[in-house]
Amino acid sequence: MPLRAKVASSVSRTAAALSRAAGRGDGSVIGGWIGLKIDPELLAHLSAGRAIALISGTNGKTTTTRLAAAAVGVLGRVATNSFGANMPTGHTSALAKAGSTPYAVLEVDEHYLAQVIEATEPHVVALLNLSRDQLDRAKEVAMMAQLWRAALARHPDIRIVANADDPMVVWAATPPATQDQRITPPHVTWFSAGQRWHDDSWVCPECGSTIQRSGEQWWCTGCPLRRPDPQWTVDDEGVVDPTGAWYKVKLQLPGKVNVGNAATALAVAAEFGVRPFDAVPRLGDVTSVAGRYAQVVREGRTVRLLLAKNPASWLEAFDMADEAPTLLSINARDPDGLDTSWLFDVDFAPLRGRLVLITGDRAYDLAVRLEVNDVPFQYVRTFDEAVRAVPPGRLEVIANYTAFQDIRAELDRVN
Amino acid sequence: MSTENLRIVWIYPDLLSTYGDRGNALILARRAQRRGFPVEVLEVRSDQRLPTTADIYLIGGGEDGPQALGAQRLLADGGLHRAVAQGSVVFGVCAGYQLLGTSFFAKGTQYQGLELLDFSSDRGPSRAVGELAGDIDARLGLPPLTGFENHGGRTHLGPGVSPLARVTAGVGNDGATEGAWRGKLLGTYSHGPALARNPALADLLLRWATGAQHLPPLDDTWADRLRAERRTAVATSRA
Numbered sequence: 001m002p003l004r005a006k007v008a009s010s011v012s013r014t015a016a017a018l019s020r021a022a023g024r025g026d027g028s029v030i031g032g033w034i035g036l037k038i039d040p041e042l043l044a045h046l047s048a049g050r051a052i053a054l055i056s057g058t059n060g061k062t063t064t065t066r067l068a069a070a071a072v073g074v075l076g077r078v079a080t081n082s083f084g085a086n087m088p089t090g091h092t093s094a095l096a097k098a099g100s101t102p103y104a105v106l107e108v109d110e111h112y113l114a115q116v117i118e119a120t121e122p123h124v125v126a127l128l129n130l131s132r133d134q135l136d137r138a139k140e141v142a143m144m145a146q147l148w149r150a151a152l153a154r155h156p157d158i159r160i161v162a163n164a165d166d167p168m169v170v171w172a173a174t175p176p177a178t179q180d181q182r183i184t185p186p187h188v189t190w191f192s193a194g195q196r197w198h199d200d201s202w203v204c205p206e207c208g209s210t211i212q213r214s215g216e217q218w219w220c221t222g223c224p225l226r227r228p229d230p231q232w233t234v235d236d237e238g239v240v241d242p243t244g245a246w247y248k249v250k251l252q253l254p255g256k257v258n259v260g261n262a263a264t265a266l267a268v269a270a271e272f273g274v275r276p277f278d279a280v281p282r283l284g285d286v287t288s289v290a291g292r293y294a295q296v297v298r299e300g301r302t303v304r305l306l307l308a309k310n311p312a313s314w315l316e317a318f319d320m321a322d323e324a325p326t327l328l329s330i331n332a333r334d335p336d337g338l339d340t341s342w343l344f345d346v347d348f349a350p351l352r353g354r355l356v357l358i359t360g361d362r363a364y365d366l367a368v369r370l371e372v373n374d375v376p377f378q379y380v381r382t383f384d385e386a387v388r389a390v391p392p393g394r395l396e397v398i399a400n401y402t403a404f405q406d407i408r409a410e411l412d413r414v415n
Numbered sequence: 416m417s418t419e420n421l422r423i424v425w426i427y428p429d430l431l432s433t434y435g436d437r438g439n440a441l442i443l444a445r446r447a448q449r450r451g452f453p454v455e456v457l458e459v460r461s462d463q464r465l466p467t468t469a470d471i472y473l474i475g476g477g478e479d480g481p482q483a484l485g486a487q488r489l490l491a492d493g494g495l496h497r498a499v500a501q502g503s504v505v506f507g508v509c510a511g512y513q514l515l516g517t518s519f520f521a522k523g524t525q526y527q528g529l530e531l532l533d534f535s536s537d538r539g540p541s542r543a544v545g546e547l548a549g550d551i552d553a554r555l556g557l558p559p560l561t562g563f564e565n566h567g568g569r570t571h572l573g574p575g576v577s578p579l580a581r582v583t584a585g586v587g588n589d590g591a592t593e594g595a596w597r598g599k600l601l602g603t604y605s606h607g608p609a610l611a612r613n614p615a616l617a618d619l620l621l622r623w624a625t626g627a628q629h630l631p632p633l634d635d636t637w638a639d640r641l642r643a644e645r646r647t648a649v650a651t652s653r654a
Contacts, residue, residue, distance in 0.1 A: 341606065364641035
C-alpha cells in the first residue's frame with residue numbers, strides 16, 4: 001500500500017475509534033470520510049489483494065451481507081460493513097478497520113454500485129431486487145436498472161448472482177448482447193428468493209411491453225425477456241443448490257424472506273468455493289443485524305425491532321412479525337424520504353386483529369392510512385408510552401429508517 | 416349515477432401508480448360507502464378496454480415511459496373521451512394531470528395529450544419536490560389544498576380552464592397557480608394519495624359524481640390533525 005494510503009487508513013481507524021469513544025456513532029462512516037479526504041484512492045488501495053463480494057438492491061442487503069459474510073467466513077477472515085454503512089465512506093471504514101483480510105463482503109447502496117465496482121474490482125456482485133424507495137430523491141427504478149446494466153457490461157469478468165424473480169434485476173444482469181434471455185450468460189448465477197412486490201415491474205425495461213405473470217413465472221409479451229431458470233431456490237424451510245441437494249436452513253432471523261436471503265448468501269459464498277454443507281451452520285449463528293430483529297426486554301415486554309423502509313419491505317415485515325401487539329413508527333426525515341405517499345402502497349390488512357399502536361413524526365399520515373384500511377389503532381406519543389400500553393409479553397416494533405434508529409437509541413444502540 | 420353502484424375506475428394502475436395512487440380510489444370508495452352509496456372500484460390495466468359508463472375516473476402519477484405509453488393507449492382506446500362527453504368525473508394527479516392537457520414532455524420528447532383540458536406542459540428549470548399548498552378557487556368552496564409534489568414539468572393554462580389553486584407553498588403549475596379544473600374534470604400536482612390530505616376535495620368529486628348537493632359530514636379527526644400538522648410544517652420551514 002502506498003504511504004499516503006497507509007496514513008489515510010491509520011487516521012481513518014483512529015477517527016472511527018474516537019467517534020465510538022465519544023458516543024457520537026458507531027464510527028462506520030466518519031473514519032472512511034476522513035480517510036478518503038486524505039487519499040481519494042483509499043478504497044481501491046484497501047481493496048487490492050482481497051477477494052470481494054458486493055451485495056446491492058433495494059431491500060435485504062444488510063441482512064444478506066451479514067449472512068454472506070458468515071458463509072464466506074468458512075474460508076478465512078472476512079471484512080464487512082455490518083452496520084449498514086453502505087456508501088464508499090462506509091466501505092473504506094470497514095476495510096481499514098478490518099486490516100488485512102483475504103475476503104470482503106460489502107453491502108452497497110444501489111446508487112453507488114457502479115462507482116464501488118470500479119474502486120473494488122469485486123469477484124462477485126449480488127443483485128437482490130429493485131423497487132420504489134424514496135422517490136422524492138432516489139432514481140426511478142428503470143433508470144437504476146439501466147445504470148447497473150451499464151456498469152456490469154463494462155466488467156464481463158465479474159461473476160453475478162442475481163434474482164430470477166425480479167424482471168428489473170434479470171434485465172440488469174444480462175448483457176445487452178444476449179438477445180435470448182433463455183440462454184444464461186456463463187458468468188451469471190440465478191437464484192429465486194421470491195418477490196412479493198410486483199408493482200414496479202409491469203413494464204418491460206427492454207421494450208416497454210407488458211410483463212405477464214403466472215405463478216412464479218413471468219415473461220415479456222413483446223420481447224424474449226423472461227424469467228430464467230434459477231440454480232438456487234428456496235423450498236420448505238431449506239435451500240436447494242444447483243446440484244439439486246436440499247439443505248435445511250435453521251435461522252434465528254424470522255420470516256420466509258430471510259430463508260431467501262440465506263439462499264442468496266449461499267450462492268454468493270459458492271462463488272468463492274464454499275460448500276453449502278459447510279456454510280449452513282454458520283448462518284444459524286446470526287442473531288440480529290445492526291439492530292434489526294434484535295430483542296430487548298423492557299418492563300416485562302420483549303421488544304423486537306423490525307426495519308421497514310419502503311412498500312416491499314413492509315410486506316416482508318408483516319411476514320416476519322408474530323401475531324402480537326405491534327407498534328408502527330413512521331418518520332419522514334431526510335434519510336427516510338420526505339414523502340409519505342407510499343403508505344398507500346402498503347396493505348396493512350395483515351395487522352387486523354392485532355393491537356396496533358402508532359407513533360413517530362408522521363403518525364397522523366399513518367392514522368389516515370389505517371382508517372381507510374379498516375385497521376383499528378391507538379396513537380401514542382412515545383416509545384415508552386407504547387411499552388406501557390401493551391400487556392407483558394411480546395411487542396413487535398416495525399419502523400422506517402430514522403424511526404427505527406430513534407427506538408434503537410432508546411434501547412442503548414442494540415445490535 | 417350511471418348505474419345502481421357508484422363506479423370508480425382507476426386507469427392503468429400497471430403504468431400510472433408511482434406513489435400511493437391507489438389511495439385516491441380507496442378514499443373515494445370509503446367516503447361514498449359511509450354515505451350509503453354502494454361502490455364498485457374497477458382497476459383497468461393498459462391492455463384492457465376502458466369502460467365508458469363509470470362515474471369517476473382516476474389517473475395517477477408515473478415515470479416518463481409509462482406516462483407516454485398511457486397517453487397513447489388512452490388516445491387509441493377513446494373510452495375516456497366518451498365518458499367525459501357523458502358527464503363523468505375525471506381526477507388526475509401529477510403525470511395523470513399532465514395527460515389531460517394538449518401536450519406534455521417525457522424523455523425529452525413532446526407527446527400529444529388527451530386534449531380534455533386547455534393546458535400544455537413542458538419541462539421546468541428544476542424538479543419541484545416538496546410540500547405543496549394553495550388556496551383553492553373560491554367557486555369550489557373548499558379549504559386550502561395541501562399535498563406533496565414531485566415533478567419536473569411546468570404547466571401553462573389556457574383560457575379554457577381555471578387554476579385549481581393559488582400557490583402558497585411549493586411550485587404547482589408554475590410557482591403561481593396549481594392544478595386546473597373545468598366542469599367535472601380536475602387535475603393537481605399534489606401527487607399520490609392527494610385525497611388523503613384533502614377530504615373536502617374527495618367529497619367535491621363525490622358530489623359531482625352523485626349529483627348530491629350535500630353529503631353528511633364524516634369524522635375527519637385524523638385527516639384534520641394531519642392537515643394542521645402539515646400547515647404548521649410548511650409555515651415553520653418558511654419562517
